[in-house]
Structures are given as structure tokens and as C-alpha cells.
Amino acid sequence: MTSAPEEVEQNLEFVRGEPWWAKLLKWGLILASLGVLFYGATVLSAAGHWMFVVLVAFVGMGVLVIYGTRRAIPFKYLYPGILLALALQVWPILYTVGMSFTNYGYGHLVSKEEAIRAIEASSVQQVAGSERYGLSIAVPEGQEPATGDLVFLLTAPDGTTSAGTVDGLEPLDPETLTTGMRDRIIEADGYSVLSSSQVNARSSELNEFAVPTDTGGIKMIGLSEAFIGEPTRTYDEATDTITDNVTGRVYVAQDARFVPEDGVGVALPQGWVENVGFDNYTRAITDPQLRTGFIQVILWNFAFAFLSVITTFLLGMFLALLMNDPRLRGKGVYRSLLILPYALPGYITALVWASMYNRDFGLINNLFNLNINWLGDPTMAKIAILLTNLWLGFPYMFIVCTGALQAIPSDVREAAAIDGASAFRTVWSIIMPLLLVAVGPLLIASFAFNFNNFGLIFLLTGGGPFTGGQSMIGSTDLLITMAYRLAIGGTTPNFGFAGAISVFIFIIVAVVSYLGFRQTSALEDVN
CATH class of the missing domain: 1.20.58 (Methane Monooxygenase Hydroxylase; Chain G, domain 1)
Structure with a gap:
């Protein structure tokens, strides 16, 4: 106290x-x-x-x-x-x-001003008597040597040091550098210097790379030197054109690139980001190849998500009913064994099943003496995916249904038995409605997850097999895997178009979820 x-x-x-x-x-x-x-x-x-x-x-x-x-x-x-x-x-x-709503993608990653500056810088040629810099080629620390942003570590004739990127020059503190012969930088804080083999592997990029300056740009010459020169391609803001001062060719702006004015030849590689309105959305609907494939993908996407939810729920519920029988002994051991597929990482399970589906050496064909091309035939590939997802998904439904069944009062089933209801009628008319009250929202969440189940498709089939001589849309592609291929996997990634596909996915999942939750709210009356 x-x-x-x-x-x-x-x-x-x-x-x-x-x-x-x-x-x-x-x-x-x-x-x-x-x-x-x-x-x-x-x-x-x-x-x-x-x-x-x-x-x-x-x-x-x-x-x-x-x-x-x-x-x-x-x-x-x-x-x-x-x-x-x-x-x-x-x-x-x-x-x-x-x-x-943009054309953001390969070749269209920067603004128009940055693209013009890159075009002028990449066309730099050495001027007689221009200064030479000591050069080391690096990438920012933490980035991969093969894909990181290129950086020139430069030592000027007067001994000053700087880092050159596509944005220009930035002074370097000499105290943070280690130099070698002719004051060439061999180590620098915040940067990883590339070896000769790593530089050679990126030679095509380095041929186009230049550090912009006020009068032109800095380009490499050999592995250890760079020069400052003047651009041979110049931009005229009044006419919005670029002129090649060597050949006299004029390039005009068209479709976010500079193309030859006379229509002969290829466009300059540097493009820019611009607004394209609804072009990405209409492309998915009007392009003949994409339109057919897009509809097929949507139909398979719905079928895959719906069948995955139904099959995993029915199997999980059946096993939960079986394991909920009070006469069964050792239920804890059986339940632990049944949730093992759920405990294993999904990507490992998908890779294991992919090897089991191998036509020549797979366990399934060898065990049952079959010769099925599981992953090479469009129909069999879909069946293989559904079987694998059933194995991956039923333990989750088993756990959920087990918990929901244990929450149902036993006197409800006893009353049904007294009234003469069969086991099937008891499950269908009494247990199932009460079960759906608890698991209904989870079924909707499972549908949304499987609608975007990128990992399983990517690891098992990669979206294939591809038919008709095209490699854009596969037989087992979901909208999410198709968007990934368009954004990253292709030779000319188009992030804008992939974004439009992602918006389609969002709208579809949102509408289905809304309708599903409205239906599950009606089930609350059962409770």
C-alpha cells in the first residue's frame, strides 16, 4: 500500500x-x-x-x-x-x-532532353590536340559488373579526379582513391572497378557511352585512356531535328525517336518516354495476335484460379472431415503428415514436380509406364499445373477446414442424426453452410492469390508450351506471367504495356473479390 x-x-x-x-x-x-x-x-x-x-x-x-x-x-x-x-x-x-499510359520500356527510359544529350554525347569524335584522361571503368558499388551503370573514373592532365556518368562529371576526393601508373585510378570508395575481361564483355555499350560536357563529351579510347571531343550530331530546337554533321543526314522526331527525315535507314537508338494515351489498352484488344492470345489467357486464368480453389477446398475439407472423426486414433500424426507439402518452400516443390513430369526421365511416366508429354502438350501442361497446385494448396484448406469444423457444435450433427439425415445430407445441408461462413473470405483470398500465381507457372512451365510459331503468349500463361514476359522477358521490354495488363488484372480481381464478399455476407444469415 x-x-x-x-x-x-x-x-x-x-x-x-x-x-x-x-x-x-x-x-x-x-x-x-x-x-x-x-x-x-x-x-x-x-x-x-x-x-x-x-x-x-x-x-x-x-x-x-x-x-x-x-x-x-x-x-x-x-x-x-x-x-x-x-x-x-x-x-x-x-x-x-x-x-x-506511357511508352516506358526498352529504348524509352529517359526524358527527351536526356535522350538528346545522350545522342550528342555518343556521337563525340576526338578533336586534334584535345586532352587525354587516365581512365578506369567502374560501376557503383553493390551493382553487378555485367549490368550495372557505367562510370568513368577519370584523371585529368592536371591531376584532378572525377567520376563521369550519363549525367555529367562529379569531382572525386583524392583521399578516397588509390592510383597506379600515370595516376590512373585503380580503387575508389563507392565504386567497383571492372577488370579487362568485364570491360570487353560490355564493349558494345561502351562504344555508345559518353560523359556529357559543356562542349561535347568524354569517350574512351582503349582501356586506359579517354578523350574529350565534340559531337558530330547536333540538335536544333527550332525545328526539333538532329543533324549528322558528317553525313548531312537529318533526323526528325517521330514515335518518341529520331528517325531519318527521308525515311531511309534506321532510327537513332536513344528514345524517350512520352504519353501514349490509351494505346497500350487498345493494343491488347485490337492487335490480332494479342487479341486472340489475350482472350485465351483470360479464360485459362479464370479456369485455373477457379479449379484450384474448388479442388484444394474439396480435398482439404474431405480430409478434415475424415480426421475430425472422434473414433480415429493418432490424428495428430496424420495431420502433421498432411501439412508437410504446405511446410516446404513452394518453389522447391514446383521444381521437383517439374522434374517428375519429364517425358523421358520423370518419375510419373517411369512409375506408371506412360509416355505423356506433360509439359510439351498444351492440355497436359494445364492438367500438370492443376495437379501440382492441388498438392501445394490442399494442406492450407485442410488446416482452415479443421479449425472451422472444430468450432461447429457437436449437438448440431447429433440433431441431424436424430432427424434421420444421412452422412451426405448432414455434410451438404448443415456442415457445408456453416463451414462456408468461416472459410468463404479465405476462398476469395485464395482465388485472388491463384489468379496471380506467378511462381508456380514460371517455375513449372514458364508459361509454355508455345504454339503457332510465336513466343509472346504461351498455352499456360496467366495474365501476370504474360505481363512479366512483356515487361522483362522479351528482347524489347515494354513496361507501359505490362502496366496496362496489370491494370486489367487489378480490375478483374477487384470485381471478383467484391462480388465474392457480397455473397459471403449473405452466408452470415446461416450463422
Whole structure:
């Protein structure tokens, strides 16, 4: 028990408000959060992302207003969740939708100004008497040598050092460098210097690579030297054309590229991002090849998701009913064995099943003396996918149904037995409706997951087999795997078109989920 003076002190402390250490901790966390946000804002402003700087400023104001006062207590708990929802859900959706209205993809990754600067820089030729730089070729630390952003580590004749990228030159601190012969940089903090073999592997890129300068650009000559020269291709802003000063050829802007004015020859490789309206959406509907394939993919996508949910649910429910029988002994052991497929990583299971489906050496054909081309025939490939997904999915439904069955009162089944209902009638008319009340939303979630089950398709069939002499749309492709192939897997990735496909997927899943949840809400009357 506390004494009277202690109680009075506690009451006074409550009246005064928070203790000093709590205030110190609170304001310390607030200031730390504001410091992190301020640092993020400086990085974003340096990169020119002013819209995000404004958003970060609003987030900081929210932190100060919500947590720096005693008002808006509910928002103290909701604010982090709202920010995470905006950052991880709303923003990716908006970004994908915005990208779907552009031509963003291979050859169209930068703005028009950046593309023009790259064209001029890549056409640089050495001028007589121009200076030579000591050169090492590197990539930013942490990036792969074969795919990372190219960087020129340059040593000027006067000894100054700099890093050259497609954005220009940036001075380097000599204290962070290790130099070799002729002051050539061999190590630099923040960069990984490429070996001779790694440089040779990227020779085609390096032939086009140049560091832009005020008067031209810097290009490599050999493995250890670079020169500063003048561009042979120049841009005329008044006519929006590029002229090759060597050949006299003029290039005009067309379809986000500079193409020869006379229509003879190829376009310059550097393109730019521009708004294309609904072209990506209409392409999926009007292009003859894509239209046929797109419809087939949608039909198979629905069939795959629907059959996967139905088959895994029925098998999981059947096993759950079987294991729920009070007369069965050792149920714990059986249940543990049945959930093993769910415990194993899905990608390992998919690869194992892919090897089992091998026509010549697979376990299934050898065990049953069959000669089925499981993954090479369109129909058999679909069956193989459904069987594999049944193996992967039934343990989850088994666990869910087991929990739901144990929540159903036993007197309900006893009453059905007294009324003379058969086992099938009891399951169909009594247990099933009560079971769906609990698992209905999970079935909808399972449908949404299987509608976008990229991993299984990618690892098992890769979307194939491909028929008709085309490699764009496979027989087992889902919308998500087709979007992946268009965005990354092809020779000319088109992220804008893949974004449009992703929007189609989002709309379909949202509509199906909405209708499904409306139906499951009706089941609540059963309860």
C-alpha cells in the first residue's frame, strides 16, 4: 500500500501531465523522425523530385502536429498505418496506372532532353590536340559488373579526379582513391572497378557511352585512356531535328525517336518516354495476335484460379472431415503428415514436380509406364499445373477446414442424426453452410492469390508450351506471367504495356473479390 504523501505526489504528477522522461523520449523520437524525413527530402531535392519533397514535408508536419500535441489521439495510432498503406499499396497502384499510359520500356527510359544529350554525347569524335584522361571503368558499388551503370573514373592532365556518368562529371576526393601508373585510378570508395575481361564483355555499350560536357563529351579510347571531343550530331530546337554533321543526314522526331527525315535507314537508338494515351489498352484488344492470345489467357486464368480453389477446398475439407472423426486414433500424426507439402518452400516443390513430369526421365511416366508429354502438350501442361497446385494448396484448406469444423457444435450433427439425415445430407445441408461462413473470405483470398500465381507457372512451365510459331503468349500463361514476359522477358521490354495488363488484372480481381464478399455476407444469415 502507498502512503498518503505518495498518493498526493502521484495525483499531482498526473495533473501536471507526462513525467519528464516520457516527454524527453517523445520529443526525441519526434525529432529523430523529422531528421530522417529532412535527410530524405534533401536527397529527393538533389535528384529533382520536388513533388516528393512536398509530400515528405506534409508527412513531417503531420508527425509534428499529431505527436507533438495531446489532440487527435486516434490519429496517433492510425497515422503509421495510413502512411504505410499509401506507400505500399496506393502509390504502387497509382504508379502502375500512370506508367500504363506511357511508352516506358526498352529504348524509352529517359526524358527527351536526356535522350538528346545522350545522342550528342555518343556521337563525340576526338578533336586534334584535345586532352587525354587516365581512365578506369567502374560501376557503383553493390551493382553487378555485367549490368550495372557505367562510370568513368577519370584523371585529368592536371591531376584532378572525377567520376563521369550519363549525367555529367562529379569531382572525386583524392583521399578516397588509390592510383597506379600515370595516376590512373585503380580503387575508389563507392565504386567497383571492372577488370579487362568485364570491360570487353560490355564493349558494345561502351562504344555508345559518353560523359556529357559543356562542349561535347568524354569517350574512351582503349582501356586506359579517354578523350574529350565534340559531337558530330547536333540538335536544333527550332525545328526539333538532329543533324549528322558528317553525313548531312537529318533526323526528325517521330514515335518518341529520331528517325531519318527521308525515311531511309534506321532510327537513332536513344528514345524517350512520352504519353501514349490509351494505346497500350487498345493494343491488347485490337492487335490480332494479342487479341486472340489475350482472350485465351483470360479464360485459362479464370479456369485455373477457379479449379484450384474448388479442388484444394474439396480435398482439404474431405480430409478434415475424415480426421475430425472422434473414433480415429493418432490424428495428430496424420495431420502433421498432411501439412508437410504446405511446410516446404513452394518453389522447391514446383521444381521437383517439374522434374517428375519429364517425358523421358520423370518419375510419373517411369512409375506408371506412360509416355505423356506433360509439359510439351498444351492440355497436359494445364492438367500438370492443376495437379501440382492441388498438392501445394490442399494442406492450407485442410488446416482452415479443421479449425472451422472444430468450432461447429457437436449437438448440431447429433440433431441431424436424430432427424434421420444421412452422412451426405448432414455434410451438404448443415456442415457445408456453416463451414462456408468461416472459410468463404479465405476462398476469395485464395482465388485472388491463384489468379496471380506467378511462381508456380514460371517455375513449372514458364508459361509454355508455345504454339503457332510465336513466343509472346504461351498455352499456360496467366495474365501476370504474360505481363512479366512483356515487361522483362522479351528482347524489347515494354513496361507501359505490362502496366496496362496489370491494370486489367487489378480490375478483374477487384470485381471478383467484391462480388465474392457480397455473397459471403449473405452466408452470415446461416450463422
